Amino acid sequence: MPKVLIVDDEPFIRLLLEQTLEELEDDGVELITTDNGETALEIIKSERPEIVFLDVMMPKMNGFDVCNAVKNDLGISGVYIVLLTAKGQEFDKQKGADVGADIYMTKPFNPDEVLEKARSILGL
């Protein structure tokens, strides 16, 4: 069963992404959510989700750190990481590339594009 992990400390972003991606559940995809980087890393290690929507700005362990741990330190493959950044916030694209993120997306995101992207990554 393919899994999609949503990581954001802001509850309404989690809800919005969950709702946006909800119809994937009809194709047997499991949506998992969490509000912090440490738990996200644990979930990625144990559940091996296909896609992770990962907020950059989070207290303690931020998105860059999680991504770096997954892609560089642990070398986990087969996880597509989408970094979420806020519009107007200076985003260091080079840093995104260095930590091995597959793509980055600005909030407010376009729900239709997010769903389409997730579908194409999952091959649905």
Added chain:
Amino acid sequence: MAPVSLSKLIKKRALTPLFYRLVSDLETSVVIEDAEGKLLMATDGAERCTRYPVTVTGEVIGWVNGTEKVAVIASLLTCLAESEMEKRALVSETLNKYKEITLLYDMVEKVSSCLDTKEVARLVIEEARRVFRLSSVAVLLLNRETDVLEVVGEFGHEPGVTATVSRGVGIAGSVWASGRAEIVNDVRSDLRFVEGTDSICSLMCAPLKAKETVVGVINLGNDQPVTYTAEELKLFTTLASLAAVAIDNASLYEQLQETFYTTVYTLAETIEKRDPYTGNHTKRVMEYSLAVGKILKLSEIDMARLQLGAVLHDIGKIGIRDNVLLKESALTDDEFEQIKKHAVYGEEIISRISQLQSAIPGIKHHHEKFNGRGYPDGLTGEEIDITARIISVADSFDAMTTNRPYRSGLSLDEAFGELRKYAGSQFDPIVVDAFFAADVMEAFFAANSRRKIIF
């Protein structure tokens, strides 16, 4: 909105362990089915004694089977499902708002950098088509000279329809007059409706307001009966205000461009007024040059500076005294030296205007020769800017084919012969080839009929 699924609800990670604990604490067993009777969950030793419904807003979404002890589980699931339903309604509403924000963000980003009214109209139409249920949409702008609204961009109308709208006439005309956006969900029963070629059932129309003045309207409609909502109108109005600011901005820029080019042209005309025999020379040199530039596939930027250079190529003649400039007999060497100074005078005059810097090579070097024997700098070949090489051919051709006080003009064939003869020495052969490939006659007539200076 999709109904709450009991199957998804009981599979929630946080819920599952609590659920099993509850069943074990109740010292019972349980079987859960969805509304169609499909098994979703069963604990060991389950018996189907009684079934208790799980409901959302009165609708059964599943059953909890067991002893009377499991009734509390059914109530609990009902309660969770209801709250899930409320959460979904809220999130779904927020998601809609979120989509609107995304739309506006996209729109702001695209139109704020756009300085062309038609392009703004196109972008607005594109966004409107993405967001609203419509079969046709049009952006109309006020023509201040005729005081009617004219279509500057549209989608979905009958081909060839270029209806204009007068103030107060029809629904669009009434929105123009009132400055207030409107929904008309039954167009045909609206008294203001004007019969047209398009069959529209429902429409929304919003004014384009810039600085409190209505400069146009956006009109969208559907040929199927749909009911547009107040929410849609609000979003549509926001889109319209955004478009209005961008259109206002773009049209100010266009006016500025127009003023700039007119000023440039007027400057060039002052020179023609001093030497009436050259009548329309400037326009012809400009048209010939543009025709050649087109054949040579110059970039948009090069075409713009070619046009400016061609218009202003003789501006330096302002500095030449009348007794030399207008002399009807042959010039002495000294007089010719004075005439030659117009190239440098041109540069001096134009160098003060920052927007015209790129036109300077065309002005200063239009008397340079390909073989290096021209003036003022004696440049050769490609050292001479492409605009100057083009203007040189256009200027010479026009000088040859028009009558001057001291000689009558050559025939077209003779003039073409001269260009061919001096290709490679006086002229760039590539430019001469392009001149032959260009439609010179069309350019000639265009020069005589041209009203506006800019493209």
